[in-house]
Amino acid sequence: MTRRVEILRRAAEVFSRQGVANTSIEDIANEVGIKREGVYYYFRSREDILLEIVLPQSRTLLFNFSNIIESKRPVMERLHAAMRNHLESYDPGYVEMAVALREDHNLNGRGSGKAERKSADRKKQQELRRVWKDYTALWLRLVKEGQESGEFDAALDAKMVAFGILGMCNWLSRWYDPRKPVPIDEIVTTFFAMVSRGIGAPHDQGAEFAKLA
Amino acid sequence: MTRRVEILRRAAEVFSRQGVANTSIEDIANEVGIKREGVYYYFRSREDILLEIVLPQSRTLLFNFSNIIESKRPVMERLHAAMRNHLESYDPGYVEMAVALREDHNLNGRGSGKAERKSADRKKQQELRRVWKDYTALWLRLVKEGQESGEFDAALDAKMVAFGILGMCNWLSRWYDPRKPVPIDEIVTTFFAMVSRGIGAPHDQGAEFAKLA
Structure with missing residues:
Protein backbone atom coordinates (compact mmCIF):
# COMPACT_ATOMS: atom_id res chain seq x y z
CA MET A 1 0.00 0.00 0.00
CA ARG A 44 -4.67 19.92 -1.16
CA SER A 45 -7.46 19.79 1.42
CA ARG A 46 -9.87 17.66 3.36
CA GLU A 47 -12.36 18.04 0.51
CA ASP A 48 -9.70 16.83 -1.93
CA ILE A 49 -9.22 13.67 0.15
CA LEU A 50 -12.97 13.11 0.38
CA LEU A 51 -13.39 13.40 -3.36
CA GLU A 52 -10.46 11.06 -4.03
CA ILE A 53 -12.18 8.47 -1.83
CA VAL A 54 -15.63 8.90 -3.26
CA LEU A 55 -15.09 9.42 -6.97
CA PRO A 56 -13.46 6.08 -7.89
CA GLN A 57 -16.06 4.17 -5.85
CA SER A 58 -18.90 6.03 -7.50
CA ARG A 59 -17.49 5.53 -10.99
CA THR A 60 -17.20 1.79 -10.36
CA LEU A 61 -20.74 1.60 -9.01
CA LEU A 62 -22.07 3.36 -12.10
CA PHE A 63 -19.93 1.32 -14.53
CA ASN A 64 -21.09 -1.99 -13.06
CA PHE A 65 -24.69 -0.85 -13.01
CA SER A 66 -24.50 0.16 -16.69
CA ASN A 67 -23.28 -3.32 -17.57
CA ILE A 68 -26.12 -4.88 -15.60
CA ILE A 69 -28.71 -2.67 -17.29
CA GLU A 70 -27.35 -3.38 -20.76
CA SER A 71 -27.31 -7.14 -20.29
CA LYS A 72 -30.11 -9.04 -21.96
CA ARG A 73 -31.32 -10.74 -18.79
CA PRO A 74 -34.94 -10.48 -17.59
CA VAL A 75 -35.59 -7.23 -15.76
CA MET A 76 -36.24 -8.96 -12.41
CA GLU A 77 -32.79 -10.56 -12.59
CA ARG A 78 -31.23 -7.23 -13.45
CA LEU A 79 -33.00 -5.68 -10.45
CA HIS A 80 -31.46 -8.35 -8.25
CA ALA A 81 -27.99 -7.80 -9.72
CA ALA A 82 -28.35 -4.03 -9.42
CA MET A 83 -29.32 -4.19 -5.75
CA ARG A 84 -26.46 -6.59 -5.07
CA ASN A 85 -24.04 -4.27 -6.90
CA HIS A 86 -25.19 -1.33 -4.80
CA LEU A 87 -25.26 -3.14 -1.47
CA GLU A 88 -21.88 -4.76 -1.94
CA SER A 89 -20.39 -1.26 -1.94
CA TYR A 90 -21.00 -1.43 1.80
CA ASP A 91 -18.89 -4.50 2.30
CA PRO A 92 -16.78 -3.96 5.44
CA GLY A 93 -13.87 -3.13 3.14
CA TYR A 94 -15.81 -0.25 1.60
CA VAL A 95 -16.56 2.25 4.33
CA GLU A 96 -15.82 4.84 1.66
CA MET A 97 -19.23 4.54 0.06
CA ALA A 98 -20.92 5.08 3.39
CA VAL A 99 -18.92 8.24 3.81
CA ALA A 100 -19.83 9.38 0.33
CA LEU A 101 -23.53 9.02 0.81
CA ARG A 102 -23.54 10.55 4.23
CA GLU A 103 -21.52 13.58 3.36
CA ASP A 104 -22.60 14.90 0.00
CA HIS A 105 -23.61 18.26 1.44
CA ASN A 106 -19.95 18.77 2.32
CA LEU A 107 -19.07 18.68 -1.35
CA ASN A 108 -20.65 21.92 -2.40
CA GLY A 109 -17.49 23.93 -2.91
CA ARG A 110 -17.95 26.38 -0.07
CA GLY A 111 -14.69 25.39 1.62
CA SER A 112 -12.00 27.99 2.13
CA GLY A 113 -8.83 28.08 0.06
CA LYS A 114 -7.17 29.55 -2.97
CA ALA A 115 -9.17 30.07 -6.12
CA GLU A 116 -7.26 27.49 -8.21
CA ARG A 117 -7.61 24.90 -5.46
CA LYS A 118 -11.32 25.50 -5.27
CA SER A 119 -11.59 25.27 -9.03
CA ALA A 120 -9.86 21.84 -9.10
CA ASP A 121 -12.16 20.63 -6.33
CA ARG A 122 -15.14 21.99 -8.18
CA LYS A 123 -14.36 19.97 -11.28
CA LYS A 124 -14.28 16.77 -9.26
CA GLN A 125 -17.48 17.75 -7.45
CA GLN A 126 -19.17 18.31 -10.78
CA GLU A 127 -18.05 14.89 -11.96
CA LEU A 128 -19.34 13.31 -8.77
CA ARG A 129 -22.71 14.98 -9.11
CA ARG A 130 -22.86 13.86 -12.73
CA VAL A 131 -22.06 10.26 -11.76
CA TRP A 132 -24.79 10.22 -9.13
CA LYS A 133 -27.26 11.87 -11.47
CA ASP A 134 -26.52 9.25 -14.12
CA TYR A 135 -26.80 6.51 -11.53
CA THR A 136 -30.24 7.71 -10.42
CA ALA A 137 -31.34 8.08 -14.04
CA LEU A 138 -30.32 4.49 -14.77
CA TRP A 139 -32.40 3.28 -11.83
CA LEU A 140 -35.38 5.13 -13.20
CA ARG A 141 -34.76 3.50 -16.59
CA LEU A 142 -34.65 0.01 -15.06
CA VAL A 143 -37.95 0.58 -13.26
CA LYS A 144 -39.64 1.95 -16.37
CA GLU A 145 -38.34 -0.92 -18.50
CA GLY A 146 -39.80 -3.38 -16.02
CA GLN A 147 -43.12 -1.57 -16.09
CA GLU A 148 -43.16 -1.53 -19.90
CA SER A 149 -42.36 -5.24 -20.14
CA GLY A 150 -45.15 -6.00 -17.67
CA GLU A 151 -42.83 -7.46 -15.03
CA PHE A 152 -43.23 -4.48 -12.69
CA ASP A 153 -46.53 -2.93 -11.67
CA ALA A 154 -47.06 0.03 -14.01
CA ALA A 155 -49.56 1.59 -11.58
CA LEU A 156 -46.73 2.70 -9.30
CA ASP A 157 -44.92 5.99 -9.84
CA ALA A 158 -41.58 4.96 -11.40
CA LYS A 159 -39.56 7.80 -9.95
CA MET A 160 -40.77 7.20 -6.40
CA VAL A 161 -40.14 3.49 -6.79
CA ALA A 162 -36.56 4.24 -7.85
CA PHE A 163 -36.06 6.63 -4.93
CA GLY A 164 -37.62 4.09 -2.57
CA ILE A 165 -35.16 1.38 -3.61
CA LEU A 166 -32.23 3.78 -3.45
CA GLY A 167 -33.39 4.88 -0.02
CA MET A 168 -33.51 1.36 1.37
CA CYS A 169 -30.05 0.66 0.02
CA ASN A 170 -28.45 4.00 0.84
CA TRP A 171 -29.75 4.05 4.38
CA LEU A 172 -27.22 1.34 5.19
CA SER A 173 -24.74 4.19 5.44
CA ARG A 174 -26.51 5.08 8.70
CA TRP A 175 -27.02 1.72 10.35
CA TYR A 176 -24.39 -0.56 8.86
CA ASP A 177 -21.60 -1.02 11.36
CA PRO A 178 -18.36 -2.39 9.87
CA ARG A 179 -17.35 -3.47 13.38
CA LYS A 180 -20.44 -5.69 13.70
CA PRO A 181 -21.07 -6.62 10.08
CA VAL A 182 -24.27 -8.27 8.92
CA PRO A 183 -23.55 -10.50 5.90
CA ILE A 184 -24.32 -8.44 2.79
CA ASP A 185 -25.88 -11.53 1.21
CA GLU A 186 -28.60 -11.52 3.88
CA ILE A 187 -29.35 -7.87 3.29
CA VAL A 188 -29.54 -8.44 -0.48
CA THR A 189 -31.92 -11.37 0.03
CA THR A 190 -34.26 -9.49 2.37
CA PHE A 191 -34.30 -6.23 0.44
CA PHE A 192 -34.73 -7.98 -2.89
CA ALA A 193 -37.64 -9.99 -1.47
CA MET A 194 -39.28 -6.78 -0.28
CA VAL A 195 -38.72 -4.92 -3.52
CA SER A 196 -39.46 -7.69 -6.02
CA ARG A 197 -42.79 -8.46 -4.34
CA GLY A 198 -43.39 -4.79 -3.63
CA ILE A 199 -43.11 -3.65 -7.24
CA GLY A 200 -43.72 -6.90 -9.14
CA ALA A 201 -46.74 -6.95 -11.40
CA PRO A 202 -49.68 -8.28 -9.33
CA HIS A 203 -50.03 -11.51 -11.35
CA ASP A 204 -46.55 -12.92 -10.77
CA GLN A 205 -45.67 -11.61 -7.34
CA GLY A 206 -43.29 -13.85 -5.54
CA ALA A 207 -42.73 -16.18 -8.47
CA GLU A 208 -39.60 -14.46 -9.72
CA PHE A 209 -38.37 -14.02 -6.18
CA ALA A 210 -38.75 -17.72 -5.39
CA LYS A 211 -36.68 -18.46 -8.48
CA LEU A 212 -33.83 -16.14 -7.50
CA ALA A 213 -33.69 -16.24 -3.70
CA MET B 1 -43.89 34.43 15.55
CA ARG B 44 -25.46 29.20 22.84
CA SER B 45 -24.20 27.71 19.57
CA ARG B 46 -25.03 26.36 16.18
CA GLU B 47 -25.43 22.92 17.73
CA ASP B 48 -27.85 24.36 20.28
CA ILE B 49 -30.00 25.74 17.46
CA LEU B 50 -29.88 22.44 15.60
CA LEU B 51 -30.99 20.51 18.67
CA GLU B 52 -33.80 22.97 19.37
CA ILE B 53 -35.06 22.37 15.84
CA VAL B 54 -34.72 18.63 15.86
CA LEU B 55 -35.77 17.58 19.36
CA PRO B 56 -39.40 18.77 19.39
CA GLN B 57 -39.98 17.27 15.91
CA SER B 58 -38.49 13.97 16.95
CA ARG B 59 -40.50 13.82 20.17
CA THR B 60 -43.70 14.44 18.21
CA LEU B 61 -42.85 11.78 15.66
CA LEU B 62 -42.23 9.24 18.42
CA PHE B 63 -45.34 10.23 20.40
CA ASN B 64 -47.62 9.88 17.37
CA PHE B 65 -46.03 6.58 16.42
CA SER B 66 -46.55 5.22 19.95
CA ASN B 67 -50.24 6.05 19.71
CA ILE B 68 -50.47 4.31 16.35
CA ILE B 69 -48.71 1.20 17.65
CA GLU B 70 -50.91 1.03 20.76
CA SER B 71 -54.16 1.36 18.83
CA LYS B 72 -56.12 -1.83 18.36
CA ARG B 73 -56.27 -1.57 14.58
CA PRO B 74 -55.02 -4.39 12.30
CA VAL B 75 -51.26 -4.33 11.86
CA MET B 76 -51.45 -3.47 8.14
CA GLU B 77 -53.51 -0.38 8.96
CA ARG B 78 -51.02 0.61 11.63
CA LEU B 79 -48.19 0.20 9.12
CA HIS B 80 -50.00 2.57 6.80
CA ALA B 81 -50.59 5.11 9.57
CA ALA B 82 -46.98 4.82 10.74
CA MET B 83 -45.59 5.45 7.26
CA ARG B 84 -47.93 8.39 6.83
CA ASN B 85 -46.88 9.78 10.22
CA HIS B 86 -43.22 9.53 9.25
CA LEU B 87 -43.58 10.89 5.74
CA GLU B 88 -45.74 13.80 6.79
CA SER B 89 -42.79 15.06 8.80
CA TYR B 90 -41.38 16.06 5.41
CA ASP B 91 -44.28 18.28 4.56
CA PRO B 92 -42.90 21.49 3.05
CA GLY B 93 -43.45 23.12 6.42
CA TYR B 94 -41.13 20.65 8.12
CA VAL B 95 -37.71 21.03 6.57
CA GLU B 96 -36.48 20.52 10.13
CA MET B 97 -36.88 16.78 10.03
CA ALA B 98 -34.88 16.59 6.85
CA VAL B 99 -32.12 18.49 8.53
CA ALA B 100 -32.28 16.20 11.54
CA LEU B 101 -31.90 13.05 9.57
CA ARG B 102 -29.18 14.41 7.39
CA GLU B 103 -27.04 15.81 10.14
CA ASP B 104 -26.97 13.43 13.04
CA HIS B 105 -23.19 13.04 12.84
CA ASN B 106 -22.94 16.74 13.69
CA LEU B 107 -24.57 16.06 17.03
CA ASN B 108 -21.77 14.13 18.64
CA GLY B 109 -20.63 16.77 21.11
CA ARG B 110 -17.23 17.48 19.55
CA GLY B 111 -18.01 21.16 19.07
CA SER B 112 -15.83 23.77 20.74
CA GLY B 113 -17.04 25.79 23.70
CA LYS B 114 -17.12 26.03 27.46
CA ALA B 115 -17.57 22.88 29.52
CA GLU B 116 -21.02 23.82 30.88
CA ARG B 117 -22.23 24.68 27.41
CA LYS B 118 -21.05 21.36 26.07
CA SER B 119 -22.68 19.55 28.96
CA ALA B 120 -26.07 21.18 28.25
CA ASP B 121 -25.72 20.24 24.57
CA ARG B 122 -24.78 16.71 25.53
CA LYS B 123 -27.94 16.20 27.57
CA LYS B 124 -30.06 17.19 24.59
CA GLN B 125 -27.99 14.98 22.29
CA GLN B 126 -28.53 12.07 24.61
CA GLU B 127 -32.25 12.68 24.62
CA LEU B 128 -32.28 12.86 20.83
CA ARG B 129 -30.39 9.61 20.51
CA ARG B 130 -32.79 8.00 22.98
CA VAL B 131 -35.82 9.22 21.01
CA TRP B 132 -34.42 7.82 17.77
CA LYS B 133 -33.46 4.56 19.43
CA ASP B 134 -36.99 4.20 20.82
CA TYR B 135 -38.44 5.09 17.44
CA THR B 136 -36.41 2.39 15.70
CA ALA B 137 -37.30 -0.13 18.42
CA LEU B 138 -41.01 0.60 17.91
CA TRP B 139 -40.65 -0.05 14.18
CA LEU B 140 -39.05 -3.38 14.92
CA ARG B 141 -41.94 -4.16 17.30
CA LEU B 142 -44.54 -3.35 14.63
CA VAL B 143 -42.83 -5.62 12.10
CA LYS B 144 -42.52 -8.48 14.59
CA GLU B 145 -46.15 -8.10 15.66
CA GLY B 146 -47.22 -8.35 12.03
CA GLN B 147 -45.12 -11.46 11.56
CA GLU B 148 -46.53 -13.07 14.70
CA SER B 149 -50.11 -12.33 13.68
CA GLY B 150 -49.44 -13.84 10.26
CA GLU B 151 -50.10 -10.61 8.36
CA PHE B 152 -46.41 -10.07 7.51
CA ASP B 153 -44.13 -12.70 6.04
CA ALA B 154 -42.24 -14.22 8.98
CA ALA B 155 -39.52 -15.53 6.65
CA LEU B 156 -38.04 -12.03 6.34
CA ASP B 157 -35.54 -10.69 8.84
CA ALA B 158 -37.58 -8.27 10.99
CA LYS B 159 -34.73 -5.89 11.74
CA MET B 160 -33.73 -5.52 8.09
CA VAL B 161 -37.37 -5.01 7.13
CA ALA B 162 -37.62 -2.21 9.69
CA PHE B 163 -34.40 -0.62 8.46
CA GLY B 164 -35.57 -1.01 4.87
CA ILE B 165 -38.80 0.88 5.55
CA LEU B 166 -37.01 3.56 7.54
CA GLY B 167 -34.48 3.89 4.72
CA MET B 168 -37.14 4.44 2.07
CA CYS B 169 -38.82 7.06 4.24
CA ASN B 170 -35.70 8.77 5.55
CA TRP B 171 -34.08 9.05 2.16
CA LEU B 172 -36.61 11.76 1.35
CA SER B 173 -34.30 14.03 3.29
CA ARG B 174 -31.97 13.75 0.29
CA TRP B 175 -34.30 14.05 -2.66
CA TYR B 176 -37.35 15.88 -1.36
CA ASP B 177 -37.24 19.46 -2.55
CA PRO B 178 -39.56 21.83 -0.65
CA ARG B 179 -39.34 24.23 -3.61
CA LYS B 180 -40.77 21.60 -5.97
CA PRO B 181 -42.91 19.57 -3.61
CA VAL B 182 -44.39 16.21 -4.57
CA PRO B 183 -47.69 15.67 -2.72
CA ILE B 184 -46.89 13.64 0.40
CA ASP B 185 -50.08 11.63 -0.17
CA GLU B 186 -48.64 10.28 -3.42
CA ILE B 187 -45.44 9.24 -1.71
CA VAL B 188 -47.38 7.54 1.08
CA THR B 189 -49.49 5.65 -1.48
CA THR B 190 -46.51 4.44 -3.53
CA PHE B 191 -44.29 3.53 -0.60
CA PHE B 192 -47.12 1.80 1.25
CA ALA B 193 -47.96 -0.21 -1.86
CA MET B 194 -44.33 -1.30 -2.17
CA VAL B 195 -43.96 -2.17 1.51
CA SER B 196 -47.35 -3.80 2.13
CA ARG B 197 -46.90 -6.12 -0.85
CA GLY B 198 -43.20 -6.46 -0.15
CA ILE B 199 -43.59 -7.73 3.40
CA GLY B 200 -47.18 -8.97 3.41
CA ALA B 201 -47.65 -12.69 4.08
CA PRO B 202 -47.65 -14.47 0.68
CA HIS B 203 -51.32 -15.53 0.94
CA ASP B 204 -52.89 -12.09 1.24
CA GLN B 205 -50.50 -9.92 -0.73
CA GLY B 206 -52.21 -6.94 -2.17
CA ALA B 207 -55.55 -7.59 -0.52
CA GLU B 208 -54.96 -5.29 2.43
CA PHE B 209 -53.36 -2.73 0.18
CA ALA B 210 -56.34 -2.65 -2.14
CA LYS B 211 -58.52 -1.99 0.90
CA LEU B 212 -56.45 0.97 2.10
CA ALA B 213 -55.10 2.64 -1.01
Missing part, protein backbone atom coordinates in the same frame (compact mmCIF):
# COMPACT_ATOMS: atom_id res chain seq x y z
CA THR A 2 1.52 3.33 -1.02
CA ARG A 3 1.50 6.21 1.44
CA ARG A 4 -1.09 8.02 -0.67
CA VAL A 5 -3.44 5.04 -0.64
CA GLU A 6 -2.85 4.55 3.06
CA ILE A 7 -3.86 8.15 3.76
CA LEU A 8 -7.05 7.68 1.75
CA ARG A 9 -7.93 4.45 3.54
CA ARG A 10 -7.31 5.89 7.03
CA ALA A 11 -9.12 9.11 6.18
CA ALA A 12 -12.16 7.09 5.12
CA GLU A 13 -12.14 5.37 8.49
CA VAL A 14 -11.95 8.63 10.45
CA PHE A 15 -14.61 10.28 8.26
CA SER A 16 -16.88 7.30 8.79
CA ARG A 17 -16.32 7.33 12.55
CA GLN A 18 -16.70 11.03 13.33
CA GLY A 19 -18.11 12.72 10.24
CA VAL A 20 -16.23 14.80 7.69
CA ALA A 21 -17.24 18.07 9.35
CA ASN A 22 -15.56 16.99 12.59
CA THR A 23 -12.36 15.71 10.98
CA SER A 24 -9.24 17.84 10.56
CA ILE A 25 -6.17 17.13 8.44
CA GLU A 26 -4.44 16.68 11.77
CA ASP A 27 -6.85 13.88 12.76
CA ILE A 28 -6.07 12.12 9.50
CA ALA A 29 -2.32 12.59 9.97
CA ASN A 30 -2.59 11.16 13.49
CA GLU A 31 -4.46 8.15 12.21
CA VAL A 32 -1.72 7.43 9.69
CA GLY A 33 0.97 8.24 12.24
CA ILE A 34 2.57 11.05 10.22
CA LYS A 35 2.72 14.86 10.39
CA ARG A 36 0.16 17.18 8.78
CA GLU A 37 2.75 18.14 6.17
CA GLY A 38 2.87 14.50 5.10
CA VAL A 39 -0.83 14.65 4.26
CA TYR A 40 -0.50 17.99 2.44
CA TYR A 41 2.27 16.50 0.32
CA TYR A 42 -0.36 14.34 -1.38
CA PHE A 43 -3.62 16.28 -0.97
CA THR B 2 -41.46 35.33 18.33
CA ARG B 3 -37.88 36.24 17.45
CA ARG B 4 -36.66 32.97 18.96
CA VAL B 5 -39.01 30.91 16.81
CA GLU B 6 -38.14 32.99 13.78
CA ILE B 7 -34.43 32.26 14.26
CA LEU B 8 -35.16 28.53 14.52
CA ARG B 9 -37.29 28.54 11.39
CA ARG B 10 -34.75 30.51 9.33
CA ALA B 11 -31.86 28.42 10.64
CA ALA B 12 -33.66 25.26 9.54
CA GLU B 13 -33.96 26.73 6.06
CA VAL B 14 -30.26 27.62 5.83
CA PHE B 15 -29.21 24.24 7.29
CA SER B 16 -31.38 22.47 4.78
CA ARG B 17 -30.01 24.53 1.90
CA GLN B 18 -26.28 24.41 2.60
CA GLY B 19 -25.71 21.81 5.30
CA VAL B 20 -25.06 22.42 8.98
CA ALA B 21 -21.30 22.07 8.56
CA ASN B 22 -21.28 24.98 6.10
CA THR B 23 -23.55 27.27 8.11
CA SER B 24 -22.23 29.88 10.51
CA ILE B 25 -24.12 31.83 13.15
CA GLU B 26 -23.52 34.81 10.87
CA ASP B 27 -25.34 33.06 7.99
CA ILE B 28 -28.30 32.49 10.28
CA ALA B 29 -28.25 36.10 11.51
CA ASN B 30 -28.17 37.33 7.90
CA GLU B 31 -31.13 35.15 7.03
CA VAL B 32 -33.16 36.66 9.88
CA GLY B 33 -31.84 40.14 9.13
CA ILE B 34 -30.27 40.70 12.55
CA LYS B 35 -26.75 40.79 14.02
CA ARG B 36 -24.87 37.76 15.32
CA GLU B 37 -25.37 39.02 18.87
CA GLY B 38 -29.11 38.78 18.35
CA VAL B 39 -28.76 35.06 17.67
CA TYR B 40 -26.45 34.53 20.64
CA TYR B 41 -29.01 36.22 22.88
CA TYR B 42 -31.25 33.19 22.40
CA PHE B 43 -28.86 30.32 21.59
